[in-house]
Amino acid sequence: MVRIGIVGGTGYTGVELLRLLAAHPQARVETITSRSEEGVRVVDMYPNLRGHYDDLKFSVPDTAALGQCDVVFFATPHGVAHSLAAELLATGTRIIDLSADFRLSDAQLWSKWYGQPHGAPELLGEAVYGLPEVNRDAIRNARLIAVPGCYPTSVQLGLIPLLEKGLAQPDNLIADCKSGVSGAGRGTNLGSLFCEATESMKAYAVGGHRHLPEIRQGLQRAAGREVGLTFVPHLTPMIRGIHSTLYAQVPDRSVDLQQLFEERYANEPFVDVLPAGSHPETRSVRGANVCRLAVHRPQGGDLVVVLSVIDNLVKGASGQAIQNMNIALGLDERMGLELPALMP
Ligand SMILES: NC(=O)C1=CN([C@@H]2O[C@H](COP(=O)(O)OP(=O)(O)OC[C@H]3O[C@@H](n4cnc5c(N)ncnc54)[C@H](OP(=O)(O)O)[C@@H]3O)[C@@H](O)[C@H]2O)C=CC1
Ligand SMILES: CC(=O)N[C@@H](CCC(=O)OP(=O)(O)O)C(=O)O
Numbered sequence: 422m423v424r425i426g427i428v429g430g431t432g433y434t435g436v437e438l439l440r441l442l443a444a445h446p447q448a449r450v451e452t453i454t455s456r457s458e459e460g461v462r463v464v465d466m467y468p469n470l471r472g473h474y475d476d477l478k479f480s481v482p483d484t485a486a487l488g489q490c491d492v493v494f495f496a497t498p499h500g501v502a503h504s505l506a507a508e509l510l511a512t513g514t515r516i517i518d519l520s521a522d523f524r525l526s527d528a529q530l531w532s533k534w535y536g537q538p539h540g541a542p543e544l545l546g547e548a549v550y551g552l553p554e555v556n557r558d559a560i561r562n563a564r565l566i567a568v569p570g571c572y573p574t575s576v577q578l579g580l581i582p583l584l585e586k587g588l589a590q591p592d593n594l595i596a597d598c599k600s601g602v603s604g605a606g607r608g609t610n611l612g613s614l615f616c617e618a619t620e621s622m623k624a625y626a627v628g629g630h631r632h633l634p635e636i637r638q639g640l641q642r643a644a645g646r647e648v649g650l651t652f653v654p655h656l657t658p659m660i661r662g663i664h665s666t667l668y669a670q671v672p673d674r675s676v677d678l679q680q681l682f683e684e685r686y687a688n689e690p691f692v693d694v695l696p697a698g699s700h701p702e703t704r705s706v707r708g709a710n711v712c713r714l715a716v717h718r719p720q721g722g723d724l725v726v727v728l729s730v731i732d733n734l735v736k737g738a739s740g741q742a743i744q745n746m747n748i749a750l751g752l753d754e755r756m757g758l759e760l761p762a763l764m765p
Contacts, residue, residue, distance in 0.1 A: 422449045423750060426490035426514075428482055428505070429497035431455040432607045434519050436467050437739035438494055441710075443473040445743065445757030452486045455479035488512035492746055495520055496739070498606075503540025506565065510544070515749060516565050517742050523548035523567035524635050534631045551745040552577060552639065553754070554689050560748045568745060569639070571737030572598050572632045572654060575665040577639040578692055578712045579729035582685040584644040588676060589669035589725070591648040596636065597666045598652065601659040601703070604733045612656065619658045630654050661734055662703030667727040671718070678716045678725060686714070690755050691736060691744065701730040708732060709762035710740030732762075 425442065429435050430453035442448045453463060458479040464471045466479075480486065484505060487493050493509055495502040495518040502522040509516055525531040526548075528539035539545075549563040550556055552574065560566060569577070576596045583589035602618045611617060633652050640648045657664075671678070679697045686692040693713045695701055701713040709732060717726045731737045740758055747754045 423447050423492055423746070424449060424451045424490045426450075426452045426454075426487040426493040428454045428487065428493060428495045428501065430463070430479055431458050431466065432496055433603050433734055434738045434742075435496040436470075437734045438496060438742065439463065439467070439470055439474060441735070441739055441743055441757060443470065444760065447752060447756060450474065450477060451490055452483075453477060453479055454482040454487075456481050484508050484512075488514055490514055492517060492750070494518075494742055495522075499535055500537060500540055506541055506544055510564055515563075515746075517551070517568060517745055517749075518566065519568045519738050519742055521567075521570060521631065521635065523565060524550060524569065524573075525638060526550075530634055534634055550639070551741065553741075553744055553748055554578060554686070554692060555581065555639070555643070557748060560745055561751070563749050566745045566749060568738065568742045570632050570635055571600065571604055571663055571731070571733035572596075572630075572652070572665070573635045573639060574737050574741065575663045575712060575729045575731045576636050576652070576667060577643070579665055579667045579714055579727040580640055580669060581643040582682050583669050583671060583725065583727075584640055584648070585685070586681065587644070588671050588673060588681075589644075590672070591640075591644045591646060593670065594640065594648060594650045595668040596650060596652045597655075597668070599655045599657040599664045600733060601657060601662045603660050604663070604737075605656075618656060622655060622657050624653050624655045627653055659703065661707055661732050663731050663733045663737060664701075664703050665729040667729060669725050669727070670723050671725040672723050674718075674721065674723070678718060682714060682716050691740075691758070699728075701728050703730050703732075704764050705762055706730050706732045706736065707763045708735060709760060710735045710744060710758040711762070712736050
């Protein structure tokens, strides 16, 4: 059994980790933290988990208890993993961080976008970016894994097949992305209130969102050169889901894009390339650890449109985190993650 700790267990990604780990045959959650709900039973806060975690209570973060675990997930705001990672790694515990603390390889770039000094630059050398479809070999045996952000997962999976082959012009890529409100987390936030977020839709952070450098870093690795990207996130009136509409100029019209995408992801258990002409829906991935993609070349022109959908809390966070754990520990990558989406 893999002994698991979760830091930040009351949040949306924390409870999603619990839901998914309940179906994982090798996982046992030993400790789960919350500073505000210390002593509260997990199932009293989350009755959907009754029968699974009846004896588990939230406790304040304690590195001694966390250090007893084989794997600790951080489902916390940025900066928390920075402060605890070195101490935990020294005990031999693996860290899988759902926050952005270790996603950017450049500490100065991180400071610029996150508005605070990087708290653990000395660990960046060993941090592995946990996008299995790109980095599987490095994830095996990794001790410190940075789980990609939700928008970055959907955008990278949609564009890398074109960039890896040098087919897309890299200077003017566009990612037009829509997110459900759970992407903003569970903390009180005016924009997430029912009256603010339903029956309405808005773009935000058009001038620059903190996922921009992360997406650019991943696309640049795929392209092997600098890329120019316009990324516009939107808040949409749904609870879960990200829908990314991606635009790239692909002047070589002789390429069979459907075949390219199908071949690129043929061996990927959690990327599903839909048949030509498809329009993936967010509800087709709700609750499932999968990215569904469709590639279009409207009117046969140079402009290619890729549609990419994920559940922000699953392939965009907690499911991908467990996928990383499985790979790092040498387990079957699909273990505990094969449930289909909830539909409707
Ligand atoms: N929501 C999403 O779709 C996605 C989120 N992420 C990232 O995952 C992380 C968690 O997100 P989400 O679950 O939405 O966040 P929430 O705001 O819903 O939950 C945050 C959790 O962290 C705990 N926490 C807050 N501050 C601290 C602290 N200083 N020390 C220890 N624990 C703390 C909170 O509990 P308490 O205050 O009681 O200790 C709570 O359990 C974030 O970094 C987020 O950006 C990544 C991809 C997608
Ligand atoms: C809808 C919404 O507010 N989404 C969040 C991004 C989701 C998230 O938690 O960001 P990380 O993946 O980097 O941790 C935002 O735009 O800030």
